[in-house]
Amino acid sequence: xxxVIGLVVGVGLGLFLQPDVPLWLQPYLPIAIVAALDAxxxxxxxxxxxxxxxxxxxxxxxxxxxxxGFMVFLGDQLGVGSQLSTxxxxxxxxxxxxxxxxxxxxxxxx
Amino acid sequence: xxxxxxxxxxxxxxxxxxLDDDYYVVRAGxxxxxxxxxxxxxxxxxxxxxxxxxxxxxxxxxxxxxxELERRTLVADVADRRDVLAARQEAVGALRQQVASLRGxxxxxxSTDVAADTVLAGARSLRGTALVVTMAGSxxxxxxxxxxxxxxxxxxxxxxxxGAEAVSVGGQxxxxxxxxxxxxxxxxxxxxxxxxxxxxxxxxxxxVLRSRLQSNLAGRYLQERAEDAGISVGMAPSDDExxxxxPEQRTTxxxxxxxxxxxxxxxxxxx
Numbered sequence: 066x067x068x069v070i071g072l073v074v075g076v077g078l079g080l081f082l083q084p085d086v087p088l089w090l091q092p093y094l095p096i097a098i099v100a101a102l103d104a105x106x107x108x109x110x111x112x113x114x115x116x117x118x119x120x121x122x123x124x125x126x127x128x129x130x131x132x133x134g135f136m137v138f139l140g141d142q143l144g145v146g147s148q149l150s151t152x153x154x155x156x157x158x159x160x161x162x163x164x165x166x167x168x169x170x171x172x173x174x175x
Numbered sequence: 176x177x178x179x180x181x182x183x184x185x186x187x188x189x190x191x192x193x194l195d196d197d198y199y200v201v202r203a204g205x206x207x208x209x210x211x212x213x214x215x216x217x218x219x220x221x222x223x224x225x226x227x228x229x230x231x232x233x234x235x236x237x238x239x240x241x242x243e244l245e246r247r248t249l250v251a252d253v254a255d256r257r258d259v260l261a262a263r264q265e266a267v268g269a270l271r272q273q274v275a276s277l278r279g280x281x282x283x284x285x286s287t288d289v290a291a292d293t294v295l296a297g298a299r300s301l302r303g304t305a306l307v308v309t310m311a312g313s314x315x316x317x318x319x320x321x322x323x324x325x326x327x328x329x330x331x332x333x334x335x336x337x338g339a340e341a342v343s344v345g346g347q348x349x350x351x352x353x354x355x356x357x358x359x360x361x362x363x364x365x366x367x368x369x370x371x372x373x374x375x376x377x378x379x380x381x382x383v384l385r386s387r388l389q390s391n392l393a394g395r396y397l398q399e400r401a402e403d404a405g406i407s408v409g410m411a412p413s414d415d416e417x418x419x420x421x422p423e424q425r426t427t428x429x430x431x432x433x434x435x436x437x438x439x440x441x442x443x444x445x446x
Contacts, residue, residue: 070218080229112212
């Protein structure tokens with residue numbers, strides 16, 4: 066129940082406050098979201114395999130978002146921002162797909 | 176963790192270790208987290224994720240009209256420019272046609288002024304009574320006995336002086352920008368080589384032209400040349416001769432523009 070409440074609260078906050086994302090944050094937000102999605106899909110898979118751990122979830126979420134943001138920042142400073150972003154998205158995308166495939170196998174046995 | 180075979184490439188490794196190892200570690204070791212999903216920490220994290228997603232989505236949505244407008248403006252611009260290009264090309268075609276019809280001179284809408292001017296400028300062939308002057312080198316073939324460009328210039332000047340209305344040298348009409356010169360010992364008119372004997376056709380009253388030519392400076396010059404160097408000069412009035420039009424390059428002006436006839440200064444000359 067609490068996750069659902071969190072979801073509703075988050076969406077509500079985003080919709081009602083509609084904060085303007087500062088310009089310096091704009092390149093990092095999409096990457097941070099992809100990294101967060103990776104953590105969430107991983108958590109869902111762990112949930113299905115009955116090895117979910119809220120502490121691991123929270124830590125992996127925060128570290129994923131932070132590291133992804135930091136890599137984009139570093140890439141921007143080095144002049145390879147877009148390439149590094151692409152690399153991060155590719156790796157996280159593969160992880161998301163692999164975890165989603167594991168969930169699918171568990172649910173549909175296919 | 177059931178590892179069938181060690182992953183070979185980096186991407187395979189990523190795919191195989193997609194789930195964070197910590198989940199397994201916790202499973203194997205002692206419990207230090209909570210198995211329950213419904214914990215405040217999870218709720219906060221989900222809320223943060225949801226907020227991030229919503230904010231980004233809203234931001235993209237609000238940015239879209241701007242970029243959409245930009246795109247539409249660009250598309251409209253491209254279409255406009257294409258229209259302009261098409262219109263210009265059409266104009267080019269129309270103007271080309273106009274230029275061609277103006278150049279043609281024979282079309283009905285051309286004014287008589289233009290027709291008369293093209294005749295005077297040498298752009299039209301002419302026919303009429305004429306005096307034909309034929310110049311040939313001396314039979315002995317000596318260097319001094321050759322017909323030179325200078326001789327031709329003298330005769331042509333004499334013919335103009337005598338009242339010739341149009342002159343051609345060796346089939347080359349003399350126009351506004353014609354030149355008579357020598358190149359490698361040969362005579363050229365309109366930058367084309369002229370064969371010896373040189374045949375000069377001057378339209379006008381043949382007999383009058385001949386008597387005037389013989390009595391003016393050019394006639395005396397020719398007489399001297401004939402006596403000294405042995406070049407032969409024949410003059411024969413003709414009832415029907417044709418003077419061809421000058422080459423197009425010799426009747427086309429690129430830079431010079433005519434002044435209005437009423438305002439333009441008029442040179443004084445012998446009638």
